[in-house]
Amino acid sequence: MKVLIAIDGSKFAKDALQWYMKYVHLKENRVTLLHVTNHQHSFAYNTSLIPGDPELIQLAYQEEEHKAKAVMDEMTDFISENQIDGEAIRLFGNPGEQIVSKARDIDATLIITGSRGLGVIRRTVLGCVSDYVIHHADVPVLVCKH
Template sequence: MAAQKKNRVCLIAVDGSKHSNYALDWFAKHVHKENDRAILITCVDHSSAFAYGHASMVPGNPDAITKAYAKEEKKSSDLLHKLEAEALKHGVAVETLRVGGDAGEAIVKAAAEYEADLIVTGCRGLGQIRRTMMGSVSDYIIHHSHTPVLVCRHD
């Protein structure tokens, strides 16, 4: 009896930017195969809820933290629903996954957990100095993932 071939697991990192939207589009048109398990992954950034000067930092206002968290969760949920519909227009059925923490680390960890065969990400095209100073999610993924990475550069 022949061994059953495992379906590819492809993580597509999205954040709502034109760069990640381009990566999703490129994946759908050039990489996706019928039996792929495609997973849209986004990272929820709660750090803005604790930014100095943000309303949630005001003493005596604990509800503001809860509201800030809920706002970020809704934003990511809306994004995933929108991009799920966009993928379906290309004939790609996707699962969605929200993770928290540092985006690069969370994506690499999810790729390992899901035994991904491919990570697809966009690239903002930061210069060497800006990338060194600010960091880059795609750069982090490239250098820390044991999963092959496809970086789609959009001009």
């Protein structure tokens, strides 16, 4: 089985990964841990950002890059420590679109994602990655909600 697991560094994503390892993982599975960076989304909803201030934009970008590197390092270590046949990949853009696209590229048989449990208003305004993936993926999607 080829499994794509969306990882954003949140507790919810880590819980989904742990659930997969406990209940689904088999040694012969091929696992892709996917982290997607979307700089536009972060800048659009960062209330501390003053529009047009290049220094604050640069600081926000650097902070996001630092967090993404930490997530990737953690996921690479996780694969190695657990002797998983797989890889950690980082892409850029809309997370939902990138998850669905990468699942198609690797011919995934299952997509796993966590759920932040956004309220109706936040989900309507911000969108929900897991909702997008559920409605656009060609393979089963498991959304872990803890």
